[in-house]
Amino acid sequence: ADFNFKFAHSQPDSSVRHKSMLFFKEALEKESEGRISVEIFSGSQLGSEPEVMDMVKMGTVQGTRGGAFTKANKKFLIYTLPFLYDSTDAVLKAMRSDFGTHIADAAKANGYYIPATGVAGGFRVVTNNKHPINTPADVEGLKIRTPGIETIIKTFEALGASPTSIPYGEVYMALKMGVADGQENPPSNISVMKFYEAQTYLSLLNYQIHPDPLFVNLKWYEGLPDDLKTVFDKVSKEAIAWSDEHWLASEADYLKFLSDKLEVNEISAENRAKFVEKVRPVWDFYIQNGTFSEEEVNQAIEAGK
Amino acid sequence: MSGPAPAYQVHPVLRAEKLLMHLLTWLLTALFGLIFVLVVILVIMRYGFNTTIIGGSEATVMLFIYTTALGAAVDIARGKHIRIDALIDSLPLRIKSWLEGINLILIGILHAMLLYYSTQWISVVGNSEDPVLHIAEGLIEVAIPIGCAFAILFCITRLIALIMTPLPKPTN
Amino acid sequence: MLLLIGSLVLFMLIGVPIAYSMGLSGLLYFLVYQPDLIAVLPARVYAGMNSSVMLSLPLFIVMGHLMNHGGLTGRLIDFCMLFVGRLRGGLGLVSVLTAMVFGGISGSSVSDAASIGQVMIPAMKKKGYPVRTATGLIAASSTMGMIIPPSIPMVIYAFAASESVGRLFLGSLIAGVMVGVFMLGIVLIIAHKNQFPCEEVDLAPAKVLRGTMEGLPALLMPLIVVGSVVTGIATATESAAVGALYALLVGLFVYRGLTFKDLPKLFGEAILSSANVMIIIAFSGVFTWILALEHVTQMIGMLFVQLQLGPTTAMLAVAVVILLIGFFVDVSPAILLLTPVFLPALKMLGVSPIQFGAVLISGLAVGLVTPPVGMCLNVCASVSGEGILSVFRGALPFLLANFLVVLLLCLFPVLSTWLPSLLMG
Ligand code: NA
Ligand code: NA
Numbered sequence: 001a002d003f004n005f006k007f008a009h010s011q012p013d014s015s016v017r018h019k020s021m022l023f024f025k026e027a028l029e030k031e032s033e034g035r036i037s038v039e040i041f042s043g044s045q046l047g048s049e050p051e052v053m054d055m056v057k058m059g060t061v062q063g064t065r066g067g068a069f070t071k072a073n074k075k076f077l078i079y080t081l082p083f084l085y086d087s088t089d090a091v092l093k094a095m096r097s098d099f100g101t102h103i104a105d106a107a108k109a110n111g112y113y114i115p116a117t118g119v120a121g122g123f124r125v126v127t128n129n130k131h132p133i134n135t136p137a138d139v140e141g142l143k144i145r146t147p148g149i150e151t152i153i154k155t156f157e158a159l160g161a162s163p164t165s166i167p168y169g170e171v172y173m174a175l176k177m178g179v180a181d182g183q184e185n186p187p188s189n190i191s192v193m194k195f196y197e198a199q200t201y202l203s204l205l206n207y208q209i210h211p212d213p214l215f216v217n218l219k220w221y222e223g224l225p226d227d228l229k230t231v232f233d234k235v236s237k238e239a240i241a242w243s244d245e246h247w248l249a250s251e252a253d254y255l256k257f258l259s260d261k262l263e264v265n266e267i268s269a270e271n272r273a274k275f276v277e278k279v280r281p282v283w284d285f286y287i288q289n290g291t292f293s294e295e296e297v298n299q300a301i302e303a304g305k
Numbered sequence: 306m307s308g309p310a311p312a313y314q315v316h317p318v319l320r321a322e323k324l325l326m327h328l329l330t331w332l333l334t335a336l337f338g339l340i341f342v343l344v345v346i347l348v349i350m351r352y353g354f355n356t357t358i359i360g361g362s363e364a365t366v367m368l369f370i371y372t373t374a375l376g377a378a379v380d381i382a383r384g385k386h387i388r389i390d391a392l393i394d395s396l397p398l399r400i401k402s403w404l405e406g407i408n409l410i411l412i413g414i415l416h417a418m419l420l421y422y423s424t425q426w427i428s429v430v431g432n433s434e435d436p437v438l439h440i441a442e443g444l445i446e447v448a449i450p451i452g453c454a455f456a457i458l459f460c461i462t463r464l465i466a467l468i469m470t471p472l473p474k475p476t477n
Numbered sequence: 478m479l480l481l482i483g484s485l486v487l488f489m490l491i492g493v494p495i496a497y498s499m500g501l502s503g504l505l506y507f508l509v510y511q512p513d514l515i516a517v518l519p520a521r522v523y524a525g526m527n528s529s530v531m532l533s534l535p536l537f538i539v540m541g542h543l544m545n546h547g548g549l550t551g552r553l554i555d556f557c558m559l560f561v562g563r564l565r566g567g568l569g570l571v572s573v574l575t576a577m578v579f580g581g582i583s584g585s586s587v588s589d590a591a592s593i594g595q596v597m598i599p600a601m602k603k604k605g606y607p608v609r610t611a612t613g614l615i616a617a618s619s620t621m622g623m624i625i626p627p628s629i630p631m632v633i634y635a636f637a638a639s640e641s642v643g644r645l646f647l648g649s650l651i652a653g654v655m656v657g658v659f660m661l662g663i664v665l666i667i668a669h670k671n672q673f674p675c676e677e678v679d680l681a682p683a684k685v686l687r688g689t690m691e692g693l694p695a696l697l698m699p700l701i702v703v704g705s706v707v708t709g710i711a712t713a714t715e716s717a718a719v720g721a722l723y724a725l726l727v728g729l730f731v732y733r734g735l736t737f738k739d740l741p742k743l744f745g746e747a748i749l750s751s752a753n754v755m756i757i758i759a760f761s762g763v764f765t766w767i768l769a770l771e772h773v774t775q776m777i778g779m780l781f782v783q784l785q786l787g788p789t790t791a792m793l794a795v796a797v798v799i800l801l802i803g804f805f806v807d808v809s810p811a812i813l814l815l816t817p818v819f820l821p822a823l824k825m826l827g828v829s830p831i832q833f834g835a836v837l838i839s840g841l842a843v844g845l846v847t848p849p850v851g852m853c854l855n856v857c858a859s860v861s862g863e864g865i866l867s868v869f870r871g872a873l874p875f876l877l878a879n880f881l882v883v884l885l886l887c888l889f890p891v892l893s894t895w896l897p898s899l900l901m902g
Pocket of ligand 1: 579585624
């Protein structure tokens with residue numbers, strides 16, 4: 001092949017992300033008529049997500065997907081604002097809109113080309129073993145395990161919970177021992193990690209979703225002839241759409257599985273408005289520190305409608 | 306690399322080496338003390354007061370990176386790196402001493418290359434902001450070239466010491 | 478590939494430190510085959526240092542230092558004397574039992590060998606035990622230090638395998654206890670054959686109570702350290718810090734063997750020992766990156782498939798490699814070399830990373846007592862004044878316990894996986 005595309009990510013071979021990249025490999029090698037070859041490294045073989053992000057920037061590796069999106073552009077955080085979107089359709093619509101392109105293109109300044117952005121799993125929901133969560137008042141005082149992600153910690157602080165950081169692998173035991181009352185994750189993680197065994201209630205807060213951009217080394221992309229650029233863009237968009245579709249479908253299956261194990265409740269539109277109001281300080285925090293502007297937040301919401 | 310020869314105390318380069326080693330060891334001890342206190346405080350805050358210092362555990366890891374980069378350099382001066390010495394110890398002293406010299410040169414070259422590529426690497430990715438502490442990651446990454454610089458320095462002083470140490474008489 | 482492995486072996490043989498041997502062979506590989514990718518060198522070295530799990534390393538080391546200086550060893554030996562001292566071969570049994578309890582407190586075998594050896598080897602000599610047997614027994618029993626949790630090598634494996642430290646700690650607990658029990662049996666047999674003496678132990682209730690009370694602060698240590706990791710109350714790093722704090726307080730105010738003046742030296746030594754291991758981790762990152770880039774793991778997986786090895790036979794074959802490598806390579810570098818090569822291939826065959834970890838750690842522990850590179854051997858030899866080969870021969874009968882345990886761990890995965898899944902889901 002004339003061009004080699006080394007792609008590294010941190011998820012196992014069984015993940016939707018990996019399978020969607022196999023789809024990408026097959027489609028790209030076929031449609032470029034063998035002029036681009038794709039080599040995939042799964043399971044953090046070449047490094048953790050932030051490390052591989054740096055490798056893509058350096059050009060040691062040509063592409064990656066993962067959670068270290070702020071390394072490309074801090075504005076990606078806008079998609080993770082709590083309660084910004086009320087449906088996954090709205091999120092996808094925003095990501096595929098002109099607004100989405102605007103956010104993706106700003107990463108070029110950092111050396112990344114982003115042909116497509118999707119979602120990394122479904123909406124995040126909250127489980128606990130005290131009581132169902134319907135209103136912000138129900139969250140108050142709960143000890144919730146959170147990952148070390150700033151927007152999540154700030155959200156639970158704003159809701160009056162006490163966020164505890166516990167390594168992912170130790171969460172099951174921590175829930176069982178009552179070190180934490182609850183935790184938040186998408187349904188897939190809750191099922192795979194068997195958190196349901198130590199929890200009673202699952203509340204569909206659907207408060208946050210994470211973006212999953214396809215990061216490509218800008219120089220490598222610019223080195224492609226125009227016809228291959230077109231092919232590359234097309235296949236990238238198809239692969240990410242494939243990923244979105246399968247990821248959200250599998251989340252729905254996991255939720256169905258969990259509904260047999262846990263007492264599941266939805267949040268009414270009326271109560272959701274109370275949550276939106278309560279987490280407003282989290283939005284303001286990022287607007288004030290200049291991560292993005294109020295106007296961009298409004299654009300992000302509009303783009304999803 | 307044991308048994309300081311008389312030259313060891315006399316030669317100013319080697320006296321400077323010893324002084325620098327002590328300074329670095331002192332600094333490492335202080336850094337580690339700080340890490341220990343920080344980790345303990347974080348645990349106490351979590352269980353005693355249900356709160357945390359955001360970025361506290363990230364900060365401890367950053368200090369830890371510095372202790373490794375500097376500590377490894379000090380270990381070159383102390384000759385304490387883990388190695389397989391079964392073969393080299395069984396060789397005649399003259400050959401052993403030559404090999405030790407070659408080893409120091411190899412280690413020096415490795416660190417020189419690492420120093421060169423790490424400055425390049427930091428200039429490209431170093432301005433990336435840590436998502437929790439909101440400081441440039443380059444401030445931590447620079448521990449690598451700093452450690453390399455000390456390592457090269459100690460390779461040179463060790464080579465000098467090696468050259469100045471007369472071979473013990475074979476009757477030993 | 479040949480260049481990478483060949484140059485690594487060459488550099489290691491001529492005495493280049495293991496960390497830099499890995500760095501140099503990686504550098505050589507890049508210069509010859511992949512000059513475009515050489516920029517990854519500093520990134521991999523940095524990635525190896527940038528680990529919150531490994532931060533527990535200096536904390537576990539300082540915890541051990543603080544315990545030893547605080548006056549723990551004497552109390553533990555007195556305590557164990559209460560149980561087995563009166564049996565035939567009493568001092569030998571006490572040595573093994575102390576090593577077992579010590580294993581639950583410290584994270585490293587080498588420090589166990591040093592502190593128990595200093596007391597027990599002279600004591601056994603005085604009672605007429607052959608020096609070779611006494612020294613060998615201490616060396617062999619010290620292997621439990623790294624098998625019974627907490628364990629520094631297990632933390633390194635947890636890092637290399639990206640697995641939960643708590644699960645791995647539980648995974649090797651049964652193995653460590655089995656080593657101890659088998660070794661007690663071997664001592665009993667040898668003691669009866671050679672008519673080793675019994676000890677006179679005053680079992681008056683008051684004495685027993687005092688011995689227990691004095692041992693108690695030390696015996697709480699395993700509960701605090703391992704308990705907090707396993708229950709998820711604390712991360713490995715936090716539990717090591719809390720353990721070190723506890724050891725500090727006990728040493729200063731209960732056992733009173735420590736003074737504030739001792740602290741800077743102990744902390745300085747601990748952080749330098751930590752850097753000594755961390756730099757190997759850092760440079761092994763370069764090495765494993767190349768292994769991944771060259772798809773070596775898949776090749777080994779294919780080899781297992783072609784040889785039609787099932788999980789058990791593959792595990793046995795790998796155990797033999799582990800034992801062989803243990804002769805020549807120190808524990809930490811061996812973990813960092815073997816894990817990326819074998820773990821992914823074994824996983825494909827359905828072997829649990831917990832089982833591999835237990836076999837790896839128990840197998841490499843044997844390497845501490847085998848020449849030419851065996852840290853516990855060195856320590857015990859220097860304490861007793863006996864030659865290394867002689868100590869090794871003295872240790873051999875007791876090492877049977879270790880070999881047996883490694884074999885059982887390979888044959889019965891449940892020995893390592895049962896406890897973690899029972900307690901941690
Ligand atoms: Na231990
Ligand atoms: Na050995």
